[in-house]
Amino acid sequence: MIIARLKSDYRICHRMISRQWKTPPLPMRHQWKKMDSPISKEEVDRFIAKETGLGRLKHMYSYQPMSVISADLHNVLSLAAPMTLFSGMIIAGLRYPSAKFDFLKSPERGLVKFQRKNLRMARMYKYDILLLDLFRTAFKAGFKFGGFFTCILLVNQSLATYHNKSSPLYYAAGGAVAGALNKFVDGTRAMIAGGTVAGFIGLVYGGAFYLFLKQYGMTQDIFHWEDVRRRLEIGYELLEKENASKDDSKTKKDS
Template sequence: MSNNVLDDMMESCKGLRRFVLRCPHHNVDRCHRVPRLSIWQTLCFPTVYAAEKATATDKMEQAVSTQSIQTVNFVSEMEIQEYMMKETGKDRLMKMFSKDHIGGWSPEVQFIKQVTTQTALITFLITSFVGGRHAREEFIRKHQATVFSTRFRAFRSLQDSIFLRSLLDGSKWTVKVSLFTVSLLGISQSIAVYRNKSSPLEYSVGLGITAALLKCNLGLKGMFAGGVFGTVMGLVGGTAIWGAMYALNETQEQRHYWKVQRTLEMEKASKGLLVSPETGEQLQPQPLS
């Protein structure tokens, strides 16, 4: 590095306090001596370390950021905890299966409906396709020696057989899977909402009861065997689901906390108890003109 470049760099740093200029060359007397640098540091540009003292601009930005956070979250932690202590498991369960003030269902019921609809659609597509293939193979096997009057009549009989078999198989399995999904999610979500806690327990109980109900045509022994198998499988699957929910911070207690916070915010907004972004004071509702 030339002396002119070093002089310009030192001249630009004279007015700055507590600044240190690290020179990439270790034998230059104009800069502070530093230990021998590596090849990578030697090829890099000089590094300038600024003082840690906050400036006035930083203080103003920090104050504005803190003020904006305080004005947005105008529901305190104490208010949320008091609201949650007053409610019971029965109250949470009643709210789950009731509509809100705008006629919408709770997030739990919407989740059950969404998952059931998607599962039913996927099941119908898969089972109807498989049923159509089986119907085609069965039709060809049964009518190898059959002589049709026209080619169109043979093709029409084949298509009718495939369509009817696809519709019947798809509808049958869609109803079964939909009932299974509604029962499993309904029981597990109800237990989680009542306890206000997510754990593998609700999935184990939900799958055990659902499996027992599906085996009711086999008698008490079949229901007992299905219930035990469903309980064990629900415990294994519920552990994986609970782990994913905990990692994503989507457990029942966290979701209910956010729901209570939104409810209290809507109540304060309806009463006009809002916080002014400029002064931090509460805004009273204005009379209608």
């Protein structure tokens, strides 16, 4: 009896928890919701229809009074900055054993031996040398891998902004440009080889990332549509404030 009662209680609790934590379906992306917005869907569509690819590129790299940089460049920096820090930290962590071994063979180890009487100073000197080596390695790795990844994202975002759509081929083009620039010093053949390999890597990464964007409704056309709507709303609010200030000045003059 007790076991049967426990089983029934478990089933009831399981049903209640499953109902409570049942995940709702994902909302439809790019679907206009009737909110308290002064901008209609037709106004946004008309604005985008009048745009050109060069105009979108000019806006992408232009100064924005409200946010300093455009939303497209913000996307690039929000992905490139963590990748730069992460790559620097990983490479510096992998460098630590070899940096310690190099220190044991370096002339600075003799100074540490000379300061055996003061072990605290010797350890501080040793760790200062190791930390300096690790910081130098992290900076070089972050600059190299971060610049490589930033170049891929920048070329991809520029092409996506110009054509107003997302595609894995844009990541491949960014990888080819980044690989060629990385091997610029080594000659033409090295640039071609580096561009080919990096272009293939960019194609694989771009294909996986494009599927992610497509799944969650975050492709370039949808992102640009939302950005245009936000910009039009900001412009409408500024215009309303300007008109209100003009009306106030007129009433003050009349009074």
